[in-house]
Amino acid sequence: MGLFIAQLLTGLANAGALFMVASGLSLIFGVTRIVNFAHGSFYMLGAYVGYTLMQVLPGAFGFWGAILLTGVVVGLVGVIVEILVLRPVYRAPELFQLVATFGVILVIQDLALMIWGPQDLLGPRAPGLKGIVRIMGEPVPKYDLALIAITPFVALALWWLIARTRVGILVRAATQDREMVGALGVNQSWLFTGVFFLGCALAGLGGAVQLPKGGADLLMDFNILASIFVVVVIGGMGSLPGAYLAAVLVSVLNVFGVTYLPQSTLVLMFVVMALVLMIRPYGLLGREEVAGDHGQSGEPERPIKPAGARVRLIVAAGLAVLAVVPLLAPSWIAILATDILIFCLFAASLHFLLGLGGLVSFGHAAFFGGGAYVAALLVAHAGTPMELALLLAPLGAGLLAMIIGWVCLRLTGVYFAMLTLAFAQLLWSLAYQWGEVTGGDDGLVDIWPPDWATSNLVFFYLTLVLCIGGILALRHAAHAPFGYALRAARDSARQAEATGIHTRAVQWVAFALAGAMAGLAGGLFVFAKGSVFPNELEITRSFDALIVVFLGGVKTLSGGVVGGAVFESAKDMLTRFEYWRLALGLTIIAVVVLAPEGIVGGLRRLGERIGLLRPSEQET
Amino acid sequence: MLELAQINSFYGKAHVLRALSLQVSRGQVVALLGRNGAGKTTTLKSIMQLVVPRSGRVRFNGADITGWPAHRVARAGLGYVPEERRIFTDLTVLENLEVGRQKPRQDAAIWSRDALFELFPNLAERRHNRGRDLSGGEQQMLSIARTLMGNPSCVLLDEPSEGIAPVIIEDMARAIVQLRDQGLTVLLSEQNLHFARAVASRAVVLDRGTTRFSGSFADLDASPEIRDAWLSV
Numbered sequence: 030m031g032l033f034i035a036q037l038l039t040g041l042a043n044a045g046a047l048f049m050v051a052s053g054l055s056l057i058f059g060v061t062r063i064v065n066f067a068h069g070s071f072y073m074l075g076a077y078v079g080y081t082l083m084q085v086l087p088g089a090f091g092f093w094g095a096i097l098l099t100g101v102v103v104g105l106v107g108v109i110v111e112i113l114v115l116r117p118v119y120r121a122p123e124l125f126q127l128v129a130t131f132g133v134i135l136v137i138q139d140l141a142l143m144i145w146g147p148q149d150l151l152g153p154r155a156p157g158l159k160g161i162v163r164i165m166g167e168p169v170p171k172y173d174l175a176l177i178a179i180t181p182f183v184a185l186a187l188w189w190l191i192a193r194t195r196v197g198i199l200v201r202a203a204t205q206d207r208e209m210v211g212a213l214g215v216n217q218s219w220l221f222t223g224v225f226f227l228g229c230a231l232a233g234l235g236g237a238v239q240l241p242k243g244g245a246d247l248l249m250d251f252n253i254l255a256s257i258f259v260v261v262v263i264g265g266m267g268s269l270p271g272a273y274l275a276a277v278l279v280s281v282l283n284v285f286g287v288t289y290l291p292q293s294t295l296v297l298m299f300v301v302m303a304l305v306l307m308i309r310p311y312g313l314l315g316r317e318e319v320a321g322d323h324g325q326s327g328e329p330e331r332p333i334k335p336a337g338a339r340v341r342l343i344v345a346a347g348l349a350v351l352a353v354v355p356l357l358a359p360s361w362i363a364i365l366a367t368d369i370l371i372f373c374l375f376a377a378s379l380h381f382l383l384g385l386g387g388l389v390s391f392g393h394a395a396f397f398g399g400g401a402y403v404a405a406l407l408v409a410h411a412g413t414p415m416e417l418a419l420l421l422a423p424l425g426a427g428l429l430a431m432i433i434g435w436v437c438l439r440l441t442g443v444y445f446a447m448l449t450l451a452f453a454q455l456l457w458s459l460a461y462q463w464g465e466v467t468g469g470d471d472g473l474v475d476i477w478p479p480d481w482a483t484s485n486l487v488f489f490y491l492t493l494v495l496c497i498g499g500i501l502a503l504r505h506a507a508h509a510p511f512g513y514a515l516r517a518a519r520d521s522a523r524q525a526e527a528t529g530i531h532t533r534a535v536q537w538v539a540f541a542l543a544g545a546m547a548g549l550a551g552g553l554f555v556f557a558k559g560s561v562f563p564n565e566l567e568i569t570r571s572f573d574a575l576i577v578v579f580l581g582g583v584k585t586l587s588g589g590v591v592g593g594a595v596f597e598s599a600k601d602m603l604t605r606f607e608y609w610r611l612a613l614g615l616t617i618i619a620v621v622v623l624a625p626e627g628i629v630g631g632l633r634r635l636g637e638r639i640g641l642l643r644p645s646e647q648e649t
Numbered sequence: 650m651l652e653l654a655q656i657n658s659f660y661g662k663a664h665v666l667r668a669l670s671l672q673v674s675r676g677q678v679v680a681l682l683g684r685n686g687a688g689k690t691t692t693l694k695s696i697m698q699l700v701v702p703r704s705g706r707v708r709f710n711g712a713d714i715t716g717w718p719a720h721r722v723a724r725a726g727l728g729y730v731p732e733e734r735r736i737f738t739d740l741t742v743l744e745n746l747e748v749g750r751q752k753p754r755q756d757a758a759i760w761s762r763d764a765l766f767e768l769f770p771n772l773a774e775r776r777h778n779r780g781r782d783l784s785g786g787e788q789q790m791l792s793i794a795r796t797l798m799g800n801p802s803c804v805l806l807d808e809p810s811e812g813i814a815p816v817i818i819e820d821m822a823r824a825i826v827q828l829r830d831q832g833l834t835v836l837l838s839e840q841n842l843h844f845a846r847a848v849a850s851r852a853v854v855l856d857r858g859t860t861r862f863s864g865s866f867a868d869l870d871a872s873p874e875i876r877d878a879w880l881s882v
């Protein structure tokens with residue numbers, strides 16, 4: 030009994046920081062309709078800034094003062110980000126905003142590395158609250174009790190702000206209809222900035238307040254991101270009481286999980302979330318979300334046509350070059366080209382889902398990594414030959430996509446996006462925690478192609494054939510009646526239903542096909558590298574693909590492929606620099622703000638301008 | 650006071666307002682008439698800059714407001730009551746009014762909540778109810794009252810009589826007449842000719858985004874061909 034209560038208290042204490050961060054995300058989303066992916070970064074920043082301030086300010090007064098000051102500092106950083114990065118993209122499709130905030134994540138990661146260095150920082154103890162008290166014989170840290178006491182006050186203050194002040198009334202009004210709020214004379218820009226300040230300040234507070242328990246490190250941003258999403262999805266987007274309830278639920282579950290199911294703490298969280306969503310699709314206290322833009326807005330899209338003769342010729346020539354060059358060049362070229370091809374297929378599969386289906390999946394790595402693990406597990410545990418493994422990888426990933434898609438496609442918009450991300454994290458935690466089977470953090474190694482394909486060159490040709498085949502299959506599906514049905518479902522689900530298209534079924538098939546192709550890429554990846562690790566399932570993997578699709582241009586068919594090629598070669602060069610994340614992040618932000626049509630869209634416009642392409646045959 | 654000169658407005662590629670010109674002088678109540686889809690709503694949105702005209706100018710109190718953000722237009726003294734009312738359903742009546750509150754202006758009447766509850770007595774009893782619990786007529790009143798909280802010198806009303814019970818329509822007409830008598834300038838769009846006649850002194854008939862007629866109701870009655878061609882009576 031004592032242990033039970035002690036654990037309950039630990040869970041409640043952990044819920045504090047989680048609630049602060051999640052409510053910040055929820056507030057920002059409510060008013061600006063932006064899912065701030067950089068929210069975890071503001072949390073991390075809060076921990077670092079708080080650490081520094083606590084070094085400078087002395088005593089108990091200094092400790093608590095530092096926490097409050099951290100909230101202000103991080104809030105101000107949020108204001109800078111809002112003004113420089115987000116203002117230009119408020120009217121852009123969701124994907125642009127997501128990519129912009131992802132650029133912010135990268136920039137903050139490297140800035141933190143520059144300022145505070147790579148080593149983990151141990152948080153200072155709270156003055157006067159060191160040590161423990163015994164409750165029914167069990168030790169409970171005093172600081173935990175302080176957190177349990179403080180959190181309701183933060184929640185109450187927040188509630189008062191939202192429910193009782195003019196700012197709060199405007200925030201709630203804008204959450205429902207921000208255009209109308211503007212037409213009534215309220216300057217939305219400052220309202221948005223104000224909300225961003227508040228949301229980021231909350232994240233910063235969360236980061237600072239957990240310092241004595243967790244310290245500061247460079248992985249905090251992604252580590253908390255999945256938890257915030259789970260909390261927001263379980264609690265209901267935009268509901269503060271929901272966020273509190275869910276934060277407590279998740280934290281308490283985690284603590285008990287560590288004791289009773291140490292193998293599956295991470296998995297537990299997602300299982301609970303899936304259960305809640307089955308019963309209440311919009312969270313415990315949430316309300317149905319009005320579907321927004323799914324990556325499509327602005328000018329109507331140019332019709333997609335099969336490539337014209339000239340374009341086909343160019344593509345054929347390009348392929349011929351691609352096939353010949355590795356023969357003549359040094360062998361690292363063949364290795365790099367293999368990587369690029371694999372990544373192109375991965376990106377193309379996401380592009381298919383996103384561009385044609387309007388389904389913004391944040392967890393596409395689930396299928397890339399899924400395919401990779403299917404192949405690797407078959408080889409490692411069953412001695413399956415590569416040929417069969419490469420067949421079963423896409424099948425396995427496709428099956429996985431059918432299961433995950435069945436759940437996720439019940440929701441739309443941000444909920445769909447967060448749910449896909451959460452499922453990818455679930456797979457990641459499985460791979461990470463189920464050590465006996467997956468090798469855990471050590472991964473599965475020594476998975477090489479059979480003798481006939483060990484040469485880099487041969488494997489490159491194998492990859493070339495399979496990847497080009499996969500990309501052509503996706504293109505073929507796009508031009509087939511199925512592709513039209515998919516786009517109809519994207520543009521107007523209701524009209525599509527009226528013409529007899531079963532939209533969810535069409536989307537489900539698309540999800541499975543995209544998953545299978547990502548799985549094929551994953552399978553090839555395993556044999557190219559000879560190993561697989563859980564990071565093939567990580568958030569960053571999913572984001573890589575999203576960025577590529579975005580860079581290539583969502584509204585062009587070739588965007589995924591071109592973006593993939595550019596990204597993978599750029600990364601190969603960039604990662605040699607120490608602060609490559611900073612460079613990549615700034616590049617991404619610049620592209621979002623300056624060239625929102627992506628590479629293919631931008632080139633196409635350029636081509637039209639200088640007369641290389643006639644406006645009638647641009648679409649490829 | 651309010652002048653539209655050669656406005657062209659679009660939704661994407663659809664050309665909706667075609668070289669539309671229109672004037673409203675201070676203290677006037679003007680009714681914008683026309684069939685469904687004639688462009689009445691788009692005209693009002695083009696004044697508020699919720700739809701920014703691609704060419705032409707909108708002038709208000711001598712200032713060229715074309716291209717201003719909507720909140721600046723509102724702060725210049727233009728109040729907008731949208732067709733769908735767009736009250737905040739999660740907020741109470743009092744909170745809805747709070748959203749509309751702006752600083753007093755010298756050239757316009759200053760409204761308080763109590764004065765508005767006098768104008769719309771139904772709202773007074775419902776002050777703590779949420780927007781979603783109001784009837785259609787009450788929502789319309791709230792939408793007007795919310796806009797008046799900004800102390801506008803000119804109000805744009807989009808079909809104030811649409812979808813409201815006949816008894817309430819009379820209340821609504823009375824309220825608008827009262828506002829007119831206090832010197833408020835009003836531009837309202839209407840399909841209900843009877844209602845328009847009761848509150849407005851001048852009629853402007855729109856069809857396919859251009860003005861077909863502009864004059865007194867007596868002149869409108871004297872030209873039945875206009876009524877038959879451009880109005881659905």
Ligand SMILES: Nc1ncnc2c1ncn2[C@@H]1O[C@H](COP(=O)(O)OP(=O)(O)O)[C@@H](O)[C@H]1O
Binds near residue numbers: 660663665685687689
């Ligand atoms: N959001 C919109 N997008 C595209 N077309 C619109 C939109 N709103 C209105 N229209 C079109 O513009 C024309 C004028 O509409 P509107 O101004 O609403 O007319 P009214 O208010 O007189 O009924 C109509 O043909 C309508 O179909």
Ligand SMILES: [Mg+2]
Binds near residue numbers: 686689690691732
């Ligand atoms: Mg209308």
